[in-house]
Amino acid sequence: MNRSPYISEAPSVSSIMLKVLLALVPGIIAYVWVFGGGILVTITLATVTALLAEATMLKLRNRPVQPFLTDYSAVITAWLLALAIPPLAPWWLIVVGTLFAIVVAKQLYGGLGYNPFNPAMIGYAVLLISFPALMTKWPAALQLAQTKLGFADQIQFIFSGVLPQDVKLDAVTSATPLDYLKTQLTLKHDVASIREAPIFGALGGKGGEYIAMAYLLGGLYLWQQKIISWHLPTAFLGALALISGVFWVINPAHFASPLFHLFSGASMLCAFFIITDPVSGPTTPKGKLYFAAGVAVIAYLIRAYGGYPDGVAFAVIFMNICVPLLDMHTQPRVFGHEK
Amino acid sequence: MNALVNFTKIFKFHGGVHPPGHKAESTRLPIGQLPLPEKLVLPLRQHVGNIPKVKVTIGDKVLKGQLLAETEGTVSAAIHAPTSGVVTAIDDATIPHPSGLPDRCITITPDGKDEWAERHPQDWRNTQCNELIASLRLSGIVGLGGATFPTHIKFRVGCKSDVHTLVINAAECEPYITCDDMLMREHADEIVKGIEIAKRLLGAEKVLIGIEDNKPEAITSLQAATTDTSIQVVVVPTLYPSGDARRLVHLVLGTEIPYDKRSTEVGVQVFNVATMRALYRYFELGEPSLSRIVTMTGNVQQPQNFEVLFGTPLPHLVKAAGGAKQGTTHYIMGGPMMGFDLPDENVPITKAANCIIAVSPNLFAPPPPAMPCIRCARCADVCPVNLQPQELYWFAKSDNFEKASDYQLFDCIECGACSYVCPSNIPLVQYYRYAKSEIIALDKAREAADLARERNEFRLARIEREKQERAQKHAERAQGAKQEGEKTPAPGAKQNVPSSPATSGAEDAKKAAIAAAIERAKAVKLAAQQAGEAPKNTEPASAEIKQEIAEIDARRKNVGLERPVAGSAAADADKQAKIAAAIERAKAAKAAAEAAKNANDNLITKE
Structure with missing residues (x-):
């Protein structure tokens, strides 16, 4: 029988996914520092929901449960979604989003390896369209909030929606920098004056920019570990910087700087953790470049002209559709063949 | 010269992996010699191409180096007696092939004298090139890197070929395999002499030896052996699979051989180092291909390389390496990246056997269950x-x-x-x-279908043509008769119509032939009848099959079906009754349909 090779030196799917989770940890720590411990509750809720949903679906589909639960791909989806939605959203929001991501976007398409769309982004898009008010209600960074909610208060708010007696909702929420920028621009303010608002930091939003830097750190770890190739993050960040740079140069009063775009919203999370999902992304090196650049351009256009403050989720879903086309037309030259 | 070696530009290829080498285990001892085994089993199929034609019969006494089977057709390789002895069997035996199917082998029982047949060394420097190449057909030499392509085919292009560069493959990139490494350490001079011969036979100007940098001793000895030659030793980085011919040519020359071309079409020919040594031994010493170096490694007491006569049973080799250690489950031929499980541990060593690995679950763990592809690329x-x-x-x-x-x-x-x-x-x-x-199977089927279709189209065309020719003949004849009739009436016309004596003779012969054929057919039929009504598959059914038949019968009985017995009147009657009933039913249905149709017609007409 010819069943060579007999040896292998591959990390298991589990170990790859665990490294991705590990790479998210700095971002989560920064998140807790900026927005408080509530995110830990959201992450836990998402993880439990994802694993239960995954196990139930695997059972229903007559697939072995244990090997697929321990590949940890569902946990990544859960964490990404938890990090993408507002941290003090009611508990059922993350549960609904995670259920949709795992049950519909992943398992109904055939489970690990077969989902054409990024499950976390599908979950996010469904929540954004269904519950726009909840999805845009972000807490203010703790450093800025007039009233700081403690961990216990946050937990109570997530599960019951009840704030401590002396606290008003407006006191703990705030517009996100991208949201604020968008609304203020429609009021004919220019970028320079808008950015004088206290919610802005040196690069992006105050606090948010630290989370973005932590994601960048985790992403570099993934690149160093050869879990992700340089193509996707470089093309995404490069294209985002380029397109925002062009608009900014043309009209700096109306368009924010490239640095602001790189460190605002979901840019860094997208560059290193979202578009790097191998299942729903392209496989060829060139395809990766086009894919990531496409996501960046669409996300920017949504930010600049669309109806939502950030456009990463829709951009990723749209580019997911293009993946078969990209793969087909970016086949590298095979050894010994003319191009 | 040697100082320049490391400055040679290397042209990297895409990808590659770095599996652990595991080469040290089998390079601690020099190449060992084996005692003569009790028998040598030589498969006829040890190379790519046609199986050679056997030239000996059972009982023949043969001398070492004597031709046992000669090349058949173009791509084929001869087989020689690896030692003196007696041909004791020519039959099917398990051969080291992934299929595990038995194939024709010649078995020689050595007489222990190891007595040589007459050897014919050739003065290759002063002999006509074509003559040398022609004599290679008798050498039995095949590519010893594992591909086993008959070497004489590679020289067929001749001395005035367009081959300007020889690339000698000394990469040996697969883990565990060290036969080329040890050969280079111990016999670099013979390899270099072989290369000189190959260079002359192809009229090549440039020779590059590509070797991975994980073989420093071999590199040193090659460099020493090539000091006074124009042969260049190119050290390439260790990266699997740099030993693949196309990859190696790219590494050392930067030439990408087009996918649909052979290397010779771009002026390059590639040989393995062991093949070069075989070339040297054939021309300088007059020895055909009788043995090779084999790495015996893995789960054995003392991994080592041995010079092994072709046909040596594997257990003999395992024993020489101190025997298999506990836990050995089976053997692999080749390396862990491209080798295959040997179907049996008693297979003989062949020209393709560069390495044998004794396998235990500890050495190569069975792979964990496959998960879905996550497209990580x-x-x-x-x-x-x-x-x-x-x-x-x-x-x-x-x-x-x-x-x-x-x-x-x-x-x-x-x-x-x-x-x-x-x-x-x-x-x-x-x-x-x-x-x-x-x-490949689909292409073959398609080709066969195309051929059948072409034949059918041709046949139809022929029938049509013949029809037209006949019609034309008739027309001409009618025309002729008409004209004749107009000129001279009856007699001439009559002469034209009946067949001439010649044609009638031919027709008689045809009739006789048909009659004879009918007679023959009858005789065959009669013979068959006399032999009894026995069906074609006359082999006595095995106990298992009989049991199965009995079981089927039992099941049939259970569902109320009797096993139909030939000539069983009851069954026949039953059958006929059923057929009659079926015919009745069909008639009734037809009648009903007719009636319905009529009624319909009536309706339509009424409307």
């Missing part, structure tokens, strides 16, 4: 051909063979690098082997 990153293994996997898995071919499945060299790095443990290479064999 690690396989694509390491593919030395720059294919997209993940795409080929999807196409092979879904039997989408056309797409698989479009994505250059046939350029895959099955090196196993993709499976080696797959996090989902998918046996990718198996999928490719499957798809390739299916595509």
Whole structure:
């Protein structure tokens, strides 16, 4: 029988996914520092929901449960979604989003390896369209909030929606920098004056920019570990910087700087953790470049002209559709063949 | 010269992997010699191409180096007696092949004298090139790197060929295998002499020896042996699969051999080092290909390389390496990246056997269950051909063979690098082997169908043509008769109509032939009847089959079906009754249908 090779030196799917989770940890720590411990509750809720949903679906589909639960791909989806939605959203929001991501976007398409769309982004898009008010209600960074909610208060708010007696909702929420920028621009303010608002930091939003830097750190770890190739993050960040740079140069009063775009919203999370999902992304090196650049351009256009403050989720879903086309037309030259 | 060696430019190829070498185990001891085994089993199929024609019969006494089987057709290789002795069997035996199927072998029982037949060394420097090349057909030499392509074919292009560069493959990139390494350490001079011969036979100007940098001793000895020659030793970085011919040519020359061309078409010919040594021994010493160096490693007491006579049973070799250690489950021929499980531990060593690995579960753990492909494209990153293994996997898995071919499945060299790095443990290479064999089978079927269609079209065309010719003849004849009739009436016309004596004679012969054929057919039929009504499969049924028949009968009985017994009147009557009933039913149905149709017609007409 010819069943060579007999040896292998591959990390298991589990170990790859665990490294991705590990790479998210700095971002989560920064998140807790900026927005408080509530995110830990959201992450836990998402993880439990994802694993239960995954196990139930695997059972229903007559697939072995244990090997697929321990590949940890569902946990990544859960964490990404938890990090993408507002941290003090009611508990059922993350549960609904995670259920949709795992049950519909992943398992109904055939489970690990077969989902054409990024499950976390599908979950996010469904929540954004269904519950726009909840999805845009972000807490203010703790450093800025007039009233700081403690961990216990946050937990109570997530599960019951009840704030401590002396606290008003407006006191703990705030517009996100991208949201604020968008609304203020429609009021004919220019970028320079808008950015004088206290919610802005040196690069992006105050606090948010630290989370973005932590994601960048985790992403570099993934690149160093050869879990992700340089193509996707470089093309995404490069294209985002380029397109925002062009608009900014043309009209700096109306368009924010490239640095602001790189460190605002979901840019860094997208560059290193979202578009790097191998299942729903392209496989060829060139395809990766086009894919990531496409996501960046669409996300920017949504930010600049669309109806939502950030456009990463829709951009990723749209580019997911293009993946078969990209793969087909970016086949590298095979050894010994003319191009 | 040697100082320059390390400055030679290396042209890297895409991908590649770094599996642990495990070469130290088998390089601690020098190449060992084996005592003569009790028998030598020589498969006729030890090379790529036609199986050679056997020239000896059972009981023949043969001398060492004597021709046992000669080349048949162009691509074929001769086989010689590895020692003196007696031919004791020419029959089917298990051979070291992935299929595990037995094949024709010549068995020699050595007489222990190891007595040589007459050897014919050749003065290769002063002999006509064509003569030397022609004599290579008798050498039995095949590519000893593992591909076993008959070497004389590679020289067929002749002395005035366009081959300007020889690339000598000394990369030995597969883990565990060290036969070339040890050969170079101990016999670099013979290799270099062989290379000089090959260079003359092909009229090449340049020779490059490509060797991986994990063999410093071999590099040193090659460099020493090539000091006064124009041969260049090119040290390439250790990277699997740099020993693949196309990869090596690219490494040392920067030439990418087009996928649809042979290396000779770009002026390059590639040989393995061991083949070069065999060339030297054939021309300088008059020794045909009788043995090779084999690495015996893995789960054995003392891994080592041995000079092994072809046909030596594997247990003999295992014993020489101190015997298999506990836990040995089976043996692999070749390396861990491209080798295969030997079907049996008693197979003989052949010209292809560069390495035998004794396997235990500790050495090569059985792979964990395969997970779905997550499209991580690690396989694509390491593919030395720059294919997209993940795409080929999807196409092979879904039997989408056309797409698989479009994505250059046939350029895959099955090196196993993709499976080696797959996090989902998918046996990718198996999928490719499957798809390739299916595509080849489909192509063959299509070719056969095309041929059949062409034949049929030709036949139809012929029938049509004959018809037209006949019609034309008739017309001409009628015309002729008419004209004749107009000129001279009855007699002339009558002469034309009946067949001439010649044609009637031919017709008689034809009739006689037909009659004879009918007689023969009758005789055959009669003989068959006399032999009894026995059906074609007259082999007595085995106990198992009988049991199965009994079981089937029992089941039939259970469901109320009797086993139909030939000539059983009851069954026949029953059958006929059923047929009659069926005919009645059919008639009734037809009548009903007719009635319905009539009624319908009536309706229509009424409307």
